Amino acid sequence: MSSERGELLDAALRALSADPTATLSDVAAAAGVRRVTLHRHFGSRDDLLRELALRSLASMDAACEAAAGNAASYTAALRAIVEALVPVGDRFHFLWKLSAVWEDPQVAARVAEQNRELSVLVDHAKQEGGIAADVPNAWVLAAVEAVVFAALSAAREGNIAVNDAGRLAGRTLFDGFRPAPKRRRGKSH
Amino acid sequence: MSSERGELLDAALRALSADPTATLSDVAAAAGVRRVTLHRHFGSRDDLLRELALRSLASMDAACEAAAGNAASYTAALRAIVEALVPVGDRFHFLWKLSAVWEDPQVAARVAEQNRELSVLVDHAKQEGGIAADVPNAWVLAAVEAVVFAALSAAREGNIAVNDAGRLAGRTLFDGFRPAPKRRRGKSH
DNA sequence: TGCTCATGATACATTAATGTATCAGATGAT
DNA sequence: ATCATCTGATACATTAATGTATCATGAGCA
Numbered sequence: 001m002s003s004e005r006g007e008l009l010d011a012a013l014r015a016l017s018a019d020p021t022a023t024l025s026d027v028a029a030a031a032g033v034r035r036v037t038l039h040r041h042f043g044s045r046d047d048l049l050r051e052l053a054l055r056s057l058a059s060m061d062a063a064c065e066a067a068a069g070n071a072a073s074y075t076a077a078l079r080a081i082v083e084a085l086v087p088v089g090d091r092f093h094f095l096w097k098l099s100a101v102w103e104d105p106q107v108a109a110r111v112a113e114q115n116r117e118l119s120v121l122v123d124h125a126k127q128e129g130g131i132a133a134d135v136p137n138a139w140v141l142a143a144v145e146a147v148v149f150a151a152l153s154a155a156r157e158g159n160i161a162v163n164d165a166g167r168l169a170g171r172t173l174f175d176g177f178r179p180a181p182k183r184r185r186g187k188s189h
Numbered sequence: 190m191s192s193e194r195g196e197l198l199d200a201a202l203r204a205l206s207a208d209p210t211a212t213l214s215d216v217a218a219a220a221g222v223r224r225v226t227l228h229r230h231f232g233s234r235d236d237l238l239r240e241l242a243l244r245s246l247a248s249m250d251a252a253c254e255a256a257a258g259n260a261a262s263y264t265a266a267l268r269a270i271v272e273a274l275v276p277v278g279d280r281f282h283f284l285w286k287l288s289a290v291w292e293d294p295q296v297a298a299r300v301a302e303q304n305r306e307l308s309v310l311v312d313h314a315k316q317e318g319g320i321a322a323d324v325p326n327a328w329v330l331a332a333v334e335a336v337v338f339a340a341l342s343a344a345r346e347g348n349i350a351v352n353d354a355g356r357l358a359g360r361t362l363f364d365g366f367r368p369a370p371k372r373r374r375g376k377s378h
Numbered sequence: 379t380g381c382t383c384a385t386g387a388t389a390c391a392t393t394a395a396t397g398t399a400t401c402a403g404a405t406g407a408t
Numbered sequence: 409a410t411c412a413t414c415t416g417a418t419a420c421a422t423t424a425a426t427g428t429a430t431c432a433t434g435a436g437c438a
Contacts (some may be wrong), residue, residue, distance in 0.1 A: 015219035019210045019288045023425060028369035034386055039427065099208045130367040135357065141337045143361050150335035151328075159327035168324065172332050179321040212395060223416055228397065 056091030075130025088153035117176035245280030264319025272355035280343035
């Protein structure tokens with residue numbers, strides 16, 4: 001009945017993104033183990049947080065690379081990335097919002113690097129007219145993080161279908177809430 | 190040099206929405222006082238959280254009522270509410286996301302009531318075609334909370350202009366990131 | 379059957395945060 | 409000048425969370 005580290009980390013991430021004030025006992029309960037088991041696997045609370053941060057970075061890198069691989073345009077790539085990030089939205093949130101994460105210079109540097117790469121992609125999407133030029137890149141990234149995490153949270157709470165979460169996030173960010181307009185050229189969807 | 194309770198509460202809300210793990214010493218420092226002064230004004234940490242919740246409820250009620258008062262349509266009213274909620278986005282976030290808030294049945298009931306009222310407004314906006322009918326209400330509310338809080342946070346971090354925050358939030362939610370399309374009827378904007 | 383490994387239970391020490399009390403000093407009002 | 413009020417400084421008790429150690433039990437494997 002040994003617990004896989006990966007399962008423990010996933011459960012820990014889930015618990016902490018839902019409630020950053022959760023104690024190690026709370027986190028352990030969410031993972032189906034006792035607090036002492038967490039200490040055996042990860043050491044201190046700080047050690048656990050750092051490992052969660054590194055794992056989150058890797059997950060986000062993987063999700064972005066897989067999503068953007070063969071997109072037809074930068075805008076399509078960005079939209080695919082948004083949808084791909086929803087299942088790891090808790091990692092995105094963890095990296096951006098949990099203050100303890102920023103204390104580690106290595107983690108902070110890699111988060112900044114990810115944000116630069118996303119920002120470059122936003123620039124390209126603007127150039128091809130997929131994103132309005134007057135929307136600040138910082139806002140685009142902040143809105144993406146917020147909506148991606150909200151979609152994952154809503155799915156986990158059962159408020160939307162898990163299968164719909166990515167699509168709703170992408171649609172909300174690129175089209176907004178309004179009904180889809182009929183396209184000027186070609187058939188309507 | 191007595192501190193106004195309102196100022197203390199605003200600073201506390203700011204600090205706790207930015208970092209829910211903040212200690213009372215952290216919160217006091219953000220408010221420009223010492224921890225013991227917080228105890229004198231509010232009693233325990235739980236007492237402070239409860240007062241923050243009640244104040245947040247009042248702020249959100251006031252913002253929604255002021256914004257929706259004379260809108261031309263339900264969709265315009267909802268958009269006005271979104272823009273009006275940005276300056277109190279930390280209260281919205283506090284009420285929705287900080288788990289300690291939910292433990293108080295009175296607070297939980299009033300939050301649920303606010304959500305119902307917003308949901309009714311969303312229904313009306315759908316009926317007049319301002320929001321796509323196939324977007325779940327739960328998602329509309331979740332996305333509004335996420336984007337409103339992201340806009341306030343981005344403004345406070347200096348990533349977007351404070352004056353732009355409400356408009357960017359409203360625009361992102363209703364129009365998405367894309368450039369504004371030319372309208373089919375009437376002059377383009 | 380016996381051994382290894384992992385976890386739970388339990389206990390305890392340490393650290394951190396919270397809550398309370400008292401005294402000194404500053405400010406504002408009279 | 410005096411008094412009232414509020415806050416900071418300081419101290420201390422309490423509570424909660426964390427970190428570490430030991431023993432018992434169960435599962436899996438040879």
